[in-house]
Each structure stands twice: as structure tokens, then as C-alpha cells.
Amino acid sequence: MIKKISLIILIALALQSCNLGTSGSWQNDHIEKEKREEIKLLNDRLFKALMSGNTEGIKRLMAPELVEKVDSNFYNSIKNINTSFNSKSYKIVDEYNVVNSTTGLSNTLMSDASADNGYIINYKAMNKDMYVSLLMPTGLDNELLVTAIYGKYGDEWKINILQFGQYSLFKKTAPDYYKLAQESYNKSYLIDAVNYISLANQCLRPGNENFKYKKEKEITDFYTKVLNEANTNFALPMTLENIDTKPKIFKIFPQITNEGFFPMVYYLSSINVKNVKALKDENDKVKVEVSKLFKGIDKDKKNVFYWAFNEMPDGVKLVEHYGFIDKLQE
Numbered sequence: 001m002i003k004k005i006s007l008i009i010l011i012a013l014a015l016q017s018c019n020l021g022t023s024g025s026w027q028n029d030h031i032e033k034e035k036r037e038e039i040k041l042l043n044d045r046l047f048k049a050l051m052s053g054n055t056e057g058i059k060r061l062m063a064p065e066l067v068e069k070v071d072s073n074f075y076n077s078i079k080n081i082n083t084s085f086n087s088k089s090y091k092i093v094d095e096y097n098v099v100n101s102t103t104g105l106s107n108t109l110m111s112d113a114s115a116d117n118g119y120i121i122n123y124k125a126m127n128k129d130m131y132v133s134l135l136m137p138t139g140l141d142n143e144l145l146v147t148a149i150y151g152k153y154g155d156e157w158k159i160n161i162l163q164f165g166q167y168s169l170f171k172k173t174a175p176d177y178y179k180l181a182q183e184s185y186n187k188s189y190l191i192d193a194v195n196y197i198s199l200a201n202q203c204l205r206p207g208n209e210n211f212k213y214k215k216e217k218e219i220t221d222f223y224t225k226v227l228n229e230a231n232t233n234f235a236l237p238m239t240l241e242n243i244d245t246k247p248k249i250f251k252i253f254p255q256i257t258n259e260g261f262f263p264m265v266y267y268l269s270s271i272n273v274k275n276v277k278a279l280k281d282e283n284d285k286v287k288v289e290v291s292k293l294f295k296g297i298d299k300d301k302k303n304v305f306y307w308a309f310n311e312m313p314d315g316v317k318l319v320e321h322y323g324f325i326d327k328l329q330e
Contacts, residue, residue, distance in 0.1 A: 024098075024099050025096060025097065025098040025099070025107075025109065026096070026097045027094065027095070027096050027097075027109075028092075028094060028095060031095065031096075031097045032097070035097060035131070036095070038157060039095070039131050039133060039150060039157065042061060042150065042157055042159075043090075043092075043133050043135060043148065045057065045061060046058065046061055046135075046146070046148055046159070047090045047135065047137070047146075049061070049078075050078065050081050050082065050146070051081075051082045051086060051087065051088075051137070052082060053078055053079040053081070053082045054078075055074075055075045055078050055079070058078060058162075061158065061159050062158060062159045062160075062162070063126075063151065063153060063158040063159065063160045064158070066159075066160060077164065081144070081164060084144075085137050085140060085142075085143075085144040086137075087137030087138055087139050087140060088138075088139070089137070089138045089139070090135050090136060090137050090138060090146075091135070091136050091138050092133065092134065092135060093134040093135065093136050093145070094111060094132075094134045095131070095132060095133045095134065096109050096121070096131070096132040097129075097130070097131050097132075098125065098129075098130045098131075098132070099128060099129055099130075100125050100127075100128045100129075100130065101128070102128065103125060103126055103127055103128060104124070104125070104126070105124075105125045106122065106123075106124060106125070107121075107122070107123055107124075107125045107130060108120060108121070108122045109121040109122075109132065110214075116175045116176075116179070116215070117173050117175050117176075117213070118213070118214040118215075119211055119212060119213050119214060120211075120212045120213075120214060121147075121207070121210060121211060122209075122210060122212070123149055123161055123210050125151075126151050126160050127151030127152050127153065127160070128152065129151070129152035130149065130150065130151055130152075131149070131150040131151075131152075131157065132147070132148075132149050132150075133146075133147075133148045133149075133150070134146070134147055134207075135147075135148065136167060141169075141170050141171060142166070142168065142169050142170065143166075143167040143168040143171070144164060144165070144166065144167060144206075145163075145164070145165050145166075145167035145206035145207060145211070146162075146163070146164055147161065147162070147163040147164075147165075147206075147207040147210060147211060148161075148162055149161035149162070149210075161210060163207050163208050163210060163211070165205060165206035165207055165208060165211070166202060166203050166206055167203060167206040168203060169199055169202065169203060169256075169261070170260050170261065172199070172203075173203055174200040174201070174202075174203040174204045174213060174219060175200070175213060175215050175219070176200075177196045177197065177199040177200035177203070178196075178197065178200045178215065178218070178219045178222065180192075180196040181193045181194075181196035181197040181200060181222065181226065182222070184196055184296065185222075185226060187296060188295055188296070189295055189296025189297070189299065190226070190229060190230055190233065190234075190294070190295070190296075191230070191234070191252055191263065191294040191295075191296065191297050192263075192296050192297065192299075192300075193226050193230075194226055194227060194230045194252075195252075195253065195254040195261070195263060196254075197219070197222060197223045197226050197227075198223075198253070198254065199254060199261065200219055200223070201219075201220075201223055204216065204219060204220075234252075234293070234294070236249060236250055236251065236252075237249060237250040237268070238250075238293075240267075240285075240286065240289045242285075242289055243282065243285045243286065243289060245269065245270050245271060245282050246270065247267045247268060247269045247270075247282060247286055247308070248267060248268040249265060249266070249267045249290070250266055250267065250268060250312065251264075251265075251266040252264065252265050252266070252294070252297075255305050257303075259302065262301055262302065262303045262304060262305060263297050263301070263304045263305065264304075264305040264306075264307065265286075265290060265304065265305065265306045265307070266307050266309065266313075267286060267306070267307075267308060267309070268308075268309055268310070268311070268312065269282060269308040269309065269310060270310075271308075272310065273308060273309070273310055273320055273321060273322040276322065279308055279322055280324070282308075283306055283308065283324045286306060287304075287306070287326050290304075298326065298328055301328060301329075302327070302328055302329045303325055303326060303327055303328060303329075304325075304326040304328065305323065305324070305325055305326075306323065306324040306325075306326065307321045307322070307323045307324075308321060308322050308323075308324070309321045
């Protein structure tokens, strides 16, 4: 599973009341052309440095006060981005310019209120003139959001907030997976609902606390509701009593593949994983029981994966297993 990378670089104290003292704010094409061109040059440099893992290049874009505050985790994150999200170009998702009457204010910016993926940006404005760029490397199925917030220091723009986070998985955002989770839940496909809302949760804060989806509370409430129901109805580990070998399911989760996410079922078997024929006979029975117990797990998807273990993996020791693919669609 792709891990979320999130970093905040702030010169900030407590947030104050929203936009009090803001002289004006502009979005995208309504921003002054000269100012947009200035920031584009900096964004180009930022993107190039990110994709090459050039930490020194990024430091030169940062406010001087921040250079002393960053630690090794920051530099390690930069070096890892070009591995996980390598791209030759980027696009601007949105950009905003806010002019404040004084410094130290809380700026709150809202995207299109009607959009399912509508969001709110909130940050501490350390400068009178602030510029927010939401950037995204192009050509990726699993998208990264780069939130770069610049402040005007004299005649020069410097970054004083920089964050990186998982924006989408296979081109679907947190609200997209939330919608799929709701659809599955309404069909009583509880395991699918759990898997989809878990994916939504992975993409929920691509800009950490400075970026918040308008539907975030709906999503988090639904996440809690669905997981509680699943834990009540499907207490794991679960022994399949109708099978004579008594295999025991201990984990179900969404498995990433080149084609997307599909359910993965982990179970303990008393049959040696080297005895493939006996293991396959057992797996045929496991698939039948799983289909009965977890409604919808084998519906509306290409595959369900099964891994049989002879011992419970602990996340440290390499544990031998044997895998099966239940191909539901060609």
C-alpha cells in the first residue's frame, strides 16, 4: 500500500479568526498575470527539485527562517517522492492569491461549493501577500498533491508551508471512494463498504491539516459506522466450521494490483502450503463459504485473492504462504 507522505513546514502559532483583515483574494485566472508568472517560475523549480530529490534546490525556495527548522525527516521525504511519484510534468489543480492588511491572520479559502471534491484551505498567513499553489505530478494513477504556500518577503516570494500527500488511488479521491462505500453499504455489501471507506481514509488529508474536504465529517462518521458494524458482524479471526479442515480467516483488506484494488482474504490452514492439490481443494470450499458469509465480496469485480498460511504472520518474519486468484470476470 502506498504510504501517505505528509510534511508541514510552518512558522506559526495559534490560528485566529477566519480571514479577518483580509483585503482581497483571487483564484486561478483572476489572479494578476504578472504574479502568476512569478509563482510559475518558482513552481517549476520546486517540481524539478522534487522529481530529482534535490533538497538543496528546495531549501533555496524556502523562507530563511525555515531552513533552520527542518530535520532529517524532511530531507528523507523529498528523496522518496521522486521514487513513488516520478513524473516529467505537473498541473496546477488550483491557485489562490490572498492579500492581508496585516500578518499573523488565519486565511480560509474554499473551492467550488457544488463539487463532490470540494475542499477548504486554511493556514496562518505569515505575510501580507500570500500565494497558494496546489500542484500535481501528471501521468500517475496514484496521484500526489503538493501544497506550496508562498509569502512575499520584500520583493521575493518564499515558501513557508510545504506539504505532500496522497490525493488519489487509481484516479479516485477520498470523496470518490466514499461514494463507492455508500453504494456498497446500500446493497448490504458490508466488506466492500469497509474496503472502499478505508481507501477513502488513506486519501482524506492530502494537505494535512491545511487541506480539508467539505465532506470530511461525513466521511469520517461513515468510516466509524461501517467499521463498527463490520467488527460486530465479522469478528476475526473466524473459523469456517462448515469445512472439515477448519480454516480460519484472520484478515480481509483491499489489495492493490496493476488493475486496481480487489479483496484479499488471509486465512490459516492446517494443510501444508506445499501440498498444493489438497490446499486447492480446501480453497474451493473456502470460496463458497466466503461468498455466503461476506455478501457482495465476489460481486461487481474481476478478482478476489486468497492467501493460505500455516502460521500467523507477525509483520517481521517472512511467513510462507500459497496464493489463489478467484477470477470472476475475464
